Amino acid sequence: MTATINKSTTTKPPAPLSVRLSRLWGGVITALTLVLAAAWVFPMYWAVVTSVKPDDETVAAPPTLWPQKFDFSSYSYIFQNSPIVRWYINSVLTAVLITFLVLLLSILCAYALSQINFRGRTWLYWLVLAGFMIPFQASLIPLFIFINKLGLVNSYTGLVVPQLAAPIAVVIYKQFFDQVPHELGDAARIDGASEWRVLFGIFLPLNWGITVSLGIVTFIAAWNNFLWPFIVMNDTAKLTIPVGITQIQSAYGVAYAKTMATAVTAAVPTVVAYLIFQRRVTEGVMATAGLK
Incomplete structure (x- = not known):
């Protein structure tokens, strides 16, 4: 069954x-x-x-x-008939110099605002914050007039110096310096360390990650900057690569293939930098946006 x-x-x-x-x-x-x-x-x-x-x-x-x-x-044409190599050198040198000076000045200013007591510190910090409220385009005309009176138009000094003001980098560094325990700095000062030693020996190594991130973001921004180099530079040999792209089109007519070849060549360093340091770039953008 x-x-x-x-x-x-x-x-x-x-x-x-x-x-x-x-x-x-x-x-x-x-x-x-x-x-x-x-x-x-x-x-x-x-x-x-x-x-x-x-x-x-x-x-x-x-x-x-x-x-x-x-x-x-088109690629061989732009290398043979335009100073693109010189434009590359100009962009590399100016971007590296701007990145180094922006980080150095921002670190020094942020450390003073965070760790050194002096009269007017609060007012100075509010002035730095006020820099966010003034877009670069609003100060473009008076800045050009000022640079012109100094005789720095069409010079690398006039190209670099106006790009060194980076209030957002100062604020970011200050926020990170504020998080470092004051006991570390006090102990170093008791041992006889100067403020320079405290900054570069204690505070900066503890915030090395944000320095690398801000450095990469600053370099990419300086490399891609078009408006100010376009206004202040008029010598073809002194142009940076973003401005040089316009010279290819105006000098040789509407040549889309050559213009795009120049644009692709100009974008290679920033693309490579992003692919290599993608995580650092993301950290820098998040820090710039005020995220921790």
């Missing part, structure tokens, strides 16, 4: 409404993120693709998303 066992099938209850709405909302956010990522990547893709197209294909209608024939002559 065989016994038959009936297996009861259990039906999984449906997920609660809140869970289903959460999943639906997560899918919408994911789809929106993908659309925004595609919209952000497409201009870079289009610049790279256009730079390897023949000139006649760049103005063809309708435009092609992929080159019918790869042509790298």
Whole structure:
């Protein structure tokens, strides 16, 4: 006699409404993120693709998303017929110098505001905070007039010095210096250490991560800066690479492939820096946004 066992099938209850709405909302956010990522990547893709197209294909209608024939002559053309190497050197030197001086001045100012008691410290800090309220474009005309009266127009000094004011870096450093226990500095001073030794021997090493992050962000910003170098420099040999891109187009007509080749070449250092120091760049941007 065989016994038959009936297996009861259990039906999984449906997920609660809140869970289903959460999943639906997560899918919408994911789809929106993908659309925004595609919209952000497409201009870079289009610049790279256009730079390897023949000139006649760049103005063809309708435009092609992929080159019918790869042509790298635009890259050789810009290196042979424009001072792009000199522009690269100018950008590297000015960006490195601006980064070093911005970090140095910001560290010194932030340490004084954080650890040294002096008359007017609070007012000075409020003046630094007021720097956030004045956009650079608002002070552009009086700044150019001032630089012109000093005779620094079309000079590297006039290019670098106005870019050294970085109140946000001062505020960020001050916030991090405030978190360092005062006992460390007091113990070093009792042992005879000077303020310079306390700063560079104790406070700065404890905040080395934010220094690297701010340095990378500052370098990228100085490298990509277009407005002030475009206004203050008029000698072609002294231009930086972002301004040099405009000279390629104005000197040789509407040459989209050559212009895009120059833009791609100019973007290589910042792209490489971001890929190598992606985590540090993110930390610097978060610190700049006021996040800890």
